[in-house]
Amino acid sequence: MLTQRATELDSADPLAPLRDRFTLPKGVVYLDGNSLGALPTAVPAAVEDAVHRQWGTDLIRSWNAHGWWEAPVRTGDAIGRLIGAAPGQTVVGDSTSVQLFNTLLAAARLRPGRPLLLTDPDHFPTDQYVADSVGRLLGLEVRRVPAREAAAVLAAEGDRVAVAAYAPVDYRTGELYDMAALTAAAHAAGALVHWDLCHAAGALPLHLDAIGADFAVGCGYKYLSGGPGAPAFAYLAHRHQADFDHPVTGWHGHAEPFAMSGTYTPAPGITRARIGTPPLLSLIALEAALTAYEGVDMEAVRTKGLSLTGFFQDCADELLDGLGFTMATPRDPERRGSQVALRHPEAYPLVAALTARGVIGDMRAPDLLRFGFNPLYLSHADVLHAVRELREVTVTGAYRDPALQERPTVT
Amino acid sequence: MLTQRATELDSADPLAPLRDRFTLPKGVVYLDGNSLGALPTAVPAAVEDAVHRQWGTDLIRSWNAHGWWEAPVRTGDAIGRLIGAAPGQTVVGDSTSVQLFNTLLAAARLRPGRPLLLTDPDHFPTDQYVADSVGRLLGLEVRRVPAREAAAVLAAEGDRVAVAAYAPVDYRTGELYDMAALTAAAHAAGALVHWDLCHAAGALPLHLDAIGADFAVGCGYKYLSGGPGAPAFAYLAHRHQADFDHPVTGWHGHAEPFAMSGTYTPAPGITRARIGTPPLLSLIALEAALTAYEGVDMEAVRTKGLSLTGFFQDCADELLDGLGFTMATPRDPERRGSQVALRHPEAYPLVAALTARGVIGDMRAPDLLRFGFNPLYLSHADVLHAVRELREVTVTGAYRDPALQERPTVT
Numbered sequence: 001m002l003t004q005r006a007t008e009l010d011s012a013d014p015l016a017p018l019r020d021r022f023t024l025p026k027g028v029v030y031l032d033g034n035s036l037g038a039l040p041t042a043v044p045a046a047v048e049d050a051v052h053r054q055w056g057t058d059l060i061r062s063w064n065a066h067g068w069w070e071a072p073v074r075t076g077d078a079i080g081r082l083i084g085a086a087p088g089q090t091v092v093g094d095s096t097s098v099q100l101f102n103t104l105l106a107a108a109r110l111r112p113g114r115p116l117l118l119t120d121p122d123h124f125p126t127d128q129y130v131a132d133s134v135g136r137l138l139g140l141e142v143r144r145v146p147a148r149e150a151a152a153v154l155a156a157e158g159d160r161v162a163v164a165a166y167a168p169v170d171y172r173t174g175e176l177y178d179m180a181a182l183t184a185a186a187h188a189a190g191a192l193v194h195w196d197l198c199h200a201a202g203a204l205p206l207h208l209d210a211i212g213a214d215f216a217v218g219c220g221y222k223y224l225s226g227g228p229g230a231p232a233f234a235y236l237a238h239r240h241q242a243d244f245d246h247p248v249t250g251w252h253g254h255a256e257p258f259a260m261s262g263t264y265t266p267a268p269g270i271t272r273a274r275i276g277t278p279p280l281l282s283l284i285a286l287e288a289a290l291t292a293y294e295g296v297d298m299e300a301v302r303t304k305g306l307s308l309t310g311f312f313q314d315c316a317d318e319l320l321d322g323l324g325f326t327m328a329t330p331r332d333p334e335r336r337g338s339q340v341a342l343r344h345p346e347a348y349p350l351v352a353a354l355t356a357r358g359v360i361g362d363m364r365a366p367d368l369l370r371f372g373f374n375p376l377y378l379s380h381a382d383v384l385h386a387v388r389e390l391r392e393v394t395v396t397g398a399y400r401d402p403a404l405q406e407r408p409t410v411t
Numbered sequence: 412m413l414t415q416r417a418t419e420l421d422s423a424d425p426l427a428p429l430r431d432r433f434t435l436p437k438g439v440v441y442l443d444g445n446s447l448g449a450l451p452t453a454v455p456a457a458v459e460d461a462v463h464r465q466w467g468t469d470l471i472r473s474w475n476a477h478g479w480w481e482a483p484v485r486t487g488d489a490i491g492r493l494i495g496a497a498p499g500q501t502v503v504g505d506s507t508s509v510q511l512f513n514t515l516l517a518a519a520r521l522r523p524g525r526p527l528l529l530t531d532p533d534h535f536p537t538d539q540y541v542a543d544s545v546g547r548l549l550g551l552e553v554r555r556v557p558a559r560e561a562a563a564v565l566a567a568e569g570d571r572v573a574v575a576a577y578a579p580v581d582y583r584t585g586e587l588y589d590m591a592a593l594t595a596a597a598h599a600a601g602a603l604v605h606w607d608l609c610h611a612a613g614a615l616p617l618h619l620d621a622i623g624a625d626f627a628v629g630c631g632y633k634y635l636s637g638g639p640g641a642p643a644f645a646y647l648a649h650r651h652q653a654d655f656d657h658p659v660t661g662w663h664g665h666a667e668p669f670a671m672s673g674t675y676t677p678a679p680g681i682t683r684a685r686i687g688t689p690p691l692l693s694l695i696a697l698e699a700a701l702t703a704y705e706g707v708d709m710e711a712v713r714t715k716g717l718s719l720t721g722f723f724q725d726c727a728d729e730l731l732d733g734l735g736f737t738m739a740t741p742r743d744p745e746r747r748g749s750q751v752a753l754r755h756p757e758a759y760p761l762v763a764a765l766t767a768r769g770v771i772g773d774m775r776a777p778d779l780l781r782f783g784f785n786p787l788y789l790s791h792a793d794v795l796h797a798v799r800e801l802r803e804v805t806v807t808g809a810y811r812d813p814a815l816q817e818r819p820t821v822t
Binding site for chain 2: 023025028030032035036038039043044047048050051052054055056057058059060061062068093094095096097098101121123124125126128129130132133137144172219221227228229230231232247248249250251252254257258259260261262263264275276277278279280281282283285355360362364365
């Protein structure tokens with residue numbers, strides 16, 4: 001009956017036409033869009049124009065003629081629409097690591113005298129490294145408190161907490177946390193919240209303004225499909241912008257950049273979160289990629305994402321039973337991002353065997369198979385095909401082929 | 412006689428064939444390659460391949476299949492050959508601002524107990540802002556000492572100096588400083604030297620290893636012609652790598668990135684200076700751009716650069732006499748980078764008028780006209796044409812056209 005269900009779900013899918021906004025290779029089911037999103041159809045022409053006409057022909061004049069100077073804030077606003085941020089609060093540029101460092105340090109400076117940074121022991125590694133680095137530079141203790149325990153810690157000793165730095169979606173298990181509740185708990189304690197949206201932006205409706213978020217960052221190359229290493233974004237709530245006091249003070253964030261003053265005077269508004277010259281070819285690709293979201297309702301994206309992940313779980317229940325898998329991702333839709341992770345002791349060769357058959361997911365040590373679901377370009381038929389292939393490589397033992405031992409791919 | 416000299420110089424130019432390695436728009440003389448280098452001919456195909464085949468078709472597998480993971484160090488080594496750095500000391504990624512911050516802070520940590528950072532009051536603004544930021548974070552005093560006085564200050568109170576942060580070429584005047592002498596003066600005092608090579612890399616032979624440089628950064632989009640906002644590079648001398656203790660600790664610099672550990676253990680070698688996922692489209696463009704230097708002797712580049720800038724000065728002497736210009740760039744070849752700057756009270760509209768005639772330079776407030784000379788794609792005929800056009804817009808008053816008042820371009 002799974003085939004029939006897939007067909008029915010796909011027939012009733014209002015987002016099905018969006019698949020045409022992406023160029024996907026034939027014979028591939030791509031479940032790694034939570035690591036590197038697929039190529040949006042609008043990108044190649046935009047990049048070609050950027051290379052030939054903008055760079056090659058108009059050269060330095062493109063800063064004005066083609067809006068290069070405004071691109072970080074313009075593209076930031078385009079992302080803002082997807083994360084519940086009114087214009088003027090989101091800026092694009094530099095890597096996620098840099099944005100994390102720059103905004104987390106600035107956030108901590110807004111709560112002087114509070115000696116604690118909270119972060120998640122299950123946070124993506126860079127988030128933890130950066131929290132430790134910021135803690136060391138500012139003389140703060142970094143305490144690792146799991147997301148589900150953070151509200152209790154904030155209630156008990158929140159008056160000592162400067163910033164709580166969390167992600168709404170666990171990058172390994174896909175578990176979704178309650179952003180509004182954690183934000184409220186931090187604010188009740190007088191602390192600030194710093195969100196890493198890498199595994200949420202573009203896949204779920206986010207409501208940064210509505211929940212009163214303080215700071216957030218996220219990457220451009222996962223669900224947003226901005227291309228490999230697409231620049232990251234940073235969100236600064238309007239109310240914090242005038243006091244945003246960041247460490248990586250590049251001239252693009254200066255109030256009068258062309259005055260070439262030797263003293264840093266931060267620009268007003270979100271512009272002060274700009275750093276240096278952004279990687280424009282990558283940034284222009286990201287901006288073009290975001291047009292895939294034109295006219296798309298993020299609530300509809302969420303509905304379809306839950307349908308895809310829920311269907312994956314149903315298929316796994318039926319087809320993978322007794323094959324050594326366990327479900328790592330919550331079944332409760334309110335606690336599930338747009339990703340499903342399975343545990344299996346042979347995760348690594350299983351993912352390699354799947355990839356060899358054109359079903360692309362990834363793995364995380366030691367035992368996690370990760371499958372990401374971008375509702376803009378995936379169907380329920382894709383989901384069913386993927387689980388059937390996973391069953392096939394498991395029951396046939398195809399995953400034991402020594403030729404499949406390649407290095408893990410990159411998140 | 413200037414026409415004849417230009418013809419003779421170009422006829423004898425061994426680098427003249429390199430112009431074919433660049434795509435330049437017809438009717439343009441491009442003297443702003445010190446701000447955004449021209450498009451190398453090898454780039455468009457490389458970027459198209461990166462978009463269609465690597466991203467679009469091979470997707471996440473490209474991290475392995477197309478060498479994405481190794482690109483920052485591989486491209487770093489390609490730049491290393493141009494700056495006198497043996498392999499394994501140069502890495503590419505993130506913006507110049509970020510690389511400046513990350514390496515300057517790490518450098519200062521190597522000299523604990525020394526309370527001073529020296530930097531140049533004529534340094535590019537970001538360099539000064541970043542020095543101030545690092546000083547604030549580490550509790551150091553930032554003292555602005557002009558490059559030509561730095562050796563004396565180092566001799567007098569160098570035992571209090573942690574790091575001297577300078578550029579070999581003044582970004583406004585094009586004046587060239589003696590890197591070896593300043594490095595030696597710093598080392599004699601037990602201090603470290605941090606070099607910003609933005610206005611030197613690719614234009615001059617640099618000898619980082621030979622002069623014993625400690626740290627350096629530079630951008631990829633000026634003389635290196637890597638494209639708008641091309642990622643920057645950082646150089647860490649081998650002897651400092653094991654103790655390099657930097658603040659922006661991204662997972663790409665981890666000893667075992669795929670172990671996804673929550674504790675930062677820096678990788679050995681130059682890899683520890685990696686930060687996060689680099690902007691790969693921009694990075695691949697830069698890597699392709701660097702092939703323009705294949706087989707090119709940097710000493711020959713220097714010889715031609717001095718010939719171009721010297722000829723520009725000669726043409727200016729003859730054609731601009733009495734028109735209100737003064738020469739801001741030293742005439743001594745040993746003190747001149749690959750750039751010539753003129754002062755004129757109407758610098759801004761003059762540059763705009765020149766641009767309207769297809770001679771592209773730029774200006775820096777309040778009164779500087781800047782002309783950069785990339786020896787790979789410019790000829791002496793270009794130089795003569797540019798000065799003649801500058802004379803023309805000046806004597807005819809063409810620069811007074813109100814339509815020419817556009818915003819200055821970006822360095």
